[in-house]
Amino acid sequence: MVGRKKKPKICDKESHEEDRISQLPEHLISEILSHLSTKDVVRTSVLSTRWRNLWQWVPGLDVEFNTFSDTKTFVSFVERFFDSHRESLIRKLRLNICLPYGKCDLNSWIDAVTxxxxxxxxxxxxxxxxxxxxxxxxxxxxxxxxxxxxxxDAEFVSFPCMKIIHLEEIRYPNETTLQKLISGSSVLEDLTIIRSPAKVLQVRSHTLKRVDIDESTEVVIDAPLLQCLRTKIISTKNYKIINLGFSTKLDIGIGFSNATYGKSLIHDILTDISRVRDLVISNVILKEIFLYSNSGPVLQFQDLRRLKAEFSQSDLEMLPTILESCPKLESFILEMVKEPSMRHEEKREAHVMFSAVPRCLVSSLKFVELKRSIPRYEGEMELIRYFLKNSTMLEKLRLNVYYTKKAKCDFLTQLVAIPRCSTACEVIVL
Structure with missing residues (x-):
């Protein structure tokens, strides 16, 4: 009919949508796929004929033996990957293998990637x-x-680009082998050693910035650029830092909660703490320090600027004393943890003297975070009120706590009603 308009044709957008990724050059597609797990990369082979073999050109392999049906399939897959990369780069190799001896040629695989x-x-x-x-x-x-x-055992070790070394449950013929591995890494920045059989490991590096050891590893560290040492202690101090500087962060945990700590050990730890500006410490060691200070002179950590410490509810009574020991403290993270088991004494509530106002609250404290890995505890609001009412310089109070919907409404109502000593203070509830 005259004057009748034709209806516009509706196109199926999905059927005509361009596959822009497939239009990219193969080397760019391989680069994109390199950010996926090998399992997901292989799945792309069913997308189209062009994608069938692209997974073989990804410059990395990340596989776990337990994701394969049997040993033969696993070995065949890995060797097929290496065969396809005879003349190309392999930037990343991750192998998590649990196999009987002689079932795969690890040496040839390592040789292939090096x-x-x-x-x-x-x-x-x-x-x-x-x-x-x-x-x-x-x-x-x-x-x-x-x-x-x-x-x-090696006569010579040379890693001119090595920045990160992580060794866990490693076997080696002698301590010299491990020391060569470290000293031969001329730009090493990050070192982790877990469950080392070495009696005492000498760590010398002019570039090393971070060291992470567990309670079974004993080290002597000579690293002038050291920024952080993370360790655990059982009953003896397992580290010694030569040239410990103010910029070094100490992160001291415990190997076992029922470990005993002598006065000499606590004295050594206190000596280290007095020389750093950044400290992370467990509630068990912190309580030992508190008990130690009760029998001696008042502790003073004049240089400490940042403190992250664990407290159980019964440990809160030492909070004012700890804060008074840090007159220049700027950042404080307090994490509430589970009350330790008590065999020979009954559990008791903390008697916190919140009337005392440490110097740092008046002159330097700018950031406080209260977090807990336990249910809400009695006295939590009083603790929050303590910081808000007395912290003159406080800029941010972050509350990393969990409440049910109804309890959170009550919590926020009480929180808003608390007067703040610092008008610039921002309160964030996570």
Whole structure:
């Protein structure tokens, strides 16, 4: 009919939508896929004919043995990957393997990646297999993580690009091997050693910034640029820092909650704390320090600026004393933790003297965070009120706490009603 308009044709957008990723060059697609797990990368092979073999060109392999049906399938998959990369780069290799001896040729796999400019190598192998000597001369390696493997004895170690080393349950012929590994990493910044069989490990580095050791590892650290030492202590001090500077952060935890600490150990720890500006400490050691101070002179940590400490509810009675010991404290994170089990004494509530106002609350404290990994405890609002009413310089109070919907409404109502000594204080409830 004349004058009748035709209805516009409705197109199926999904059927005509362009596949822009497939239009990219293969090397860009491989770069995108390198950020996925190997399992997800292989799944892309069913998308189309073009994608069928693209997974083989991704410059990285991340596999776990237990995701394969059997040993033969796992070994075949890995070797197929290496065969497809005979002339290309392999930047990352992560192998988590639990195999009987002789079922795979780990040496040839390590050899394959070291000749193809590997940057990130992560090997967890059980039972322990020896890493081949060729690894010690890898010029491109940046991040090395070895778990439950054996290190071969080496005459010479050279890692000109190595920045991160993580060693866990490692076997090696002697302490010298491990020390060569560290000293041969000329730009090393981050070192983690867990469950080391070494009696005392000498760590010397002019570039090292962070060290993480567990309670079973004893180290002597000579690192002038050290920024952070994280360790756990059982009953003896397992570290010694040469040239400990103000910029070094100490993170001291405990190996076992029922460990006993002598006065000499606490004295040594106090000596270290008095020389740093940043401290993270467990409630068990903090309580030992508090008890130690009751029998001696008043503690003073004149240089401490940042403190993160654990407290149980019964530990809160030492809070004013601890804060008074830190006259220049600027940042304080208080984490409420579970009350320790008491075998020989009954649990009791803390008697906190909130009437005392430490100097740092008046002159320096700018940031406070209260967080808890336990249910709400009695006295929480009183603790919040203590900081808000007495902190003259406070800029931010962050409350990392959990409440049910109804309880949170009551909590916020009480919180808003608390007067603030600092008009610039921002209160954030997470």
């Amino acid at each position: 000749t193809r400019r590997i940057q990130n190598l992560d090997v967890n192998f059980f039972p322990a297999n020896e890493i081949p000597l060729i690894i010690y001369a890898c010029k491109t390696l940046v991040h090395l993580r070895l778990v439950r493997v054996a290190l071969a």
